Amino acid sequence: MENKTVIGFIGAGNMAYALIKGLLSDGFEAKNINVSDANLELLEKRSSELGVTTYSDNVSLLTNSDIVVFAVKPQVLSVVCHELKNKASSDQLFVSIVAGIKSKDINRWLGGDFALVRTMPNTPALFQSGVTGLFANELVNDTQKESVNLLLSAVGECFWVNEENLLDAITAISGSGPAYFFLMMQSMKQAAMALGLDEETADALSIKTSLGASIMATNSGKDSRTLRAEVTSPNGTTQSAIETFQDQNFEGIVAAATRAAYDRARELSQELGNID
Template sequence: MEATICFIGAGNMAQSLIGGLISSGYDKNKIIATDPNQEQRDLVTQKFAIQCLADNDQAIGQSSIVVLAVKPQILQQVCAEIENIVNQQNPLLLSVAAGIRSADIARWLGGDKAIVRTMPNTPSLIQSGATGMFANDSVSLEQKSQAEHIMRAAGLTIWVDEEPQLDAVTALSGSGPAYYFLFMEAMEKAGAELGLDAKTAHLLTLQTALGAAKMALESHQDCQTLRRNVTSPNGTTEKAIQSFQSNNLESIVKTAMQAAQSRAKELADELGG
């Protein structure tokens, strides 16, 4: 029997997960959402034909899984509001609030709780995401499976063994889409400066990015081998790659990701205070 899932917060991420679950065949009657905004509740009810309530306690009281899908800055306040019903119901808690450690969520809720912390990225909004996941010691194997099923509605899921590894996930896949957007932005601009019109440069950039990612996903070869396969000796690609390497692209990427990881740790300290 499918568990009843309650989404606290009915914003974009919650809607993406709800839509993915329903598309995979999950029973709509087993999905509840809450939101303080009447317009948002009406939108979600019309879009998915599920219950969307104003009362968090009422929704949690019907559920064995609670997805905390509110902004990180208000999660502590929300936890204070739902602490009593959570302690009565003892649900699995699944957090999609970036940067909030599981120990802080447990503390805000008054003690030991089964918590899965996740780090999704923005392509999750179109069911093409990559999500890092960590389960604390109170989460059972069945609950891990339930949490994974929910997050797979938004794309790929990867478990990490230690919660600090989620800071590295943040630096790689959490922030990663912006790195690719920046690189694509630079390619578009360079293409236009080389003589292409802006629309052509834009379309060629996006299709090339899509094609490269699809090849990497579907190939048994690693990215280094795929790169070498399209880099003919003394050809055009080799000249471009040599230019990247002479400007220390690998070091630039490593330094940037270290900065993102460091900031992820700082934010967790700030938000968990």
Template sequence: MANTPEPTPRDGHTVAFIGGGNMARSLIGGLVAGGVAAGSIRVADPGEATRAGLETDFGVSTFAEATAAVADADVWVMAVKPQVLRGVCEGLGDAARSRAPLVVSVAAGITTAQIERWLGGTAAVVRAMPNTPSLLGAGMTGLYANGRVDGAGRAQAETLLAATGRTEWIDDEALMDAVTAVSGSGPAYVFLFAEAMEAAAIAQGLPAASARLLVQQTLLGASRMLAESGEAPGELRRRVTSPNGTTQAALETFEAGDLRTLVADAVDAARRRGQELSAAND
């Protein structure tokens, strides 16, 4: 299933997403909600159901083949799994050399040098690590540009990703695996903590619906305080912790369980996995 309406690009740019999975869906949803014309977005995905869902939900054009999606696009967003990115890029090498697009990759662990080489050695590549809150316009994306990306390309990539939330440029690509470990994977850490809090609340006798609401609003409110107060997390924690009170009792339990080391180890494990993905797919 595919449709091919005439593109109506914003600022003259047509964007092709290669891959229509969860991250692409989050980014596309954020872009459309942020005012980017659906007609300027093209998506290639082999799954007919995936294509149909994207067309229905966002009104974008979809294609079974990547070469068809990129034909009229000057920005390519690589949103496939790291394990298949090499084959996808090599299949688009001729198109990349003839069109010279700006390539934005959201594949964890894959470097700009790898992507540039797989596309034929001349591509302007921005490595991006967004996260799933991009669907709500509340995403966080770390960005790194290779030497072929000029100022206009950087502005173009930032505009693309800023439609889905905040962005931060990273000067050293070696740190992009840390970005992946912190913000890229980070929402899952919060969801795991929410699961644990819900289960603990239910174990204390609260109804499941009440437990979920209490946890959701607590995390939402705490996140807003972090983002809007201008205070460091440690200071906010101290303000809510009365000496010998209930919060202190809970925090002492976390500290006794060495929560800080566990979090540090988890982030480091995610970072190392990013490096392994790069090495395994070179």
């Protein structure tokens, strides 16, 4: 992305903060970052900590930015878009990190056909360890795609899909996924305490084992099925545990849970998009 491209964030909350911090650490200049928010105290805080330019109204931010990032809660997005209605220029690029709201609904609220990238980051983005699913509508050109890729790469890895509906699948896997792993950590911690370990040790063992397994899966060059087979000696302790998981239909539970998240993402998308 050219360093003179001006990026404006509508909403100065947690995600905007993470993205801006990431951009700054990648060498993007604070003078080319704008932020607007309904909360003036928060704007003041962002300005003094990050050196970005702040606006108390979203229309001024729009007028002074090349790329506008929607970083507000889903319930607020239609209100924000209505404020901007018929005020954007045709060469502006919009990026939404707002969960669930489809590109056609955003463009309907903005009152035109604008180049728009919808993204689905996840919460580890707050620690620059996220994964983000992205979808570009047909008006987004390659240079714009590259700019958005750089923007979201500031908080983790990017995965593009060429059908917008696939963002619902991404929501069910990586969007909600951190909570699935937290549930596993919580269950392992409880199990460790039931086996006599103290709480602090139980907590550390479950978290660090999860981290170590992730690092191994990322760096070993082997798929998770192979890694699991390699750590499962015949008649050993791991085999006893894995067989118990499978007797209780572990894979079936994971498939049902992710399907439920996928169905709910589709329902929410429908409900939120129905607003005029």
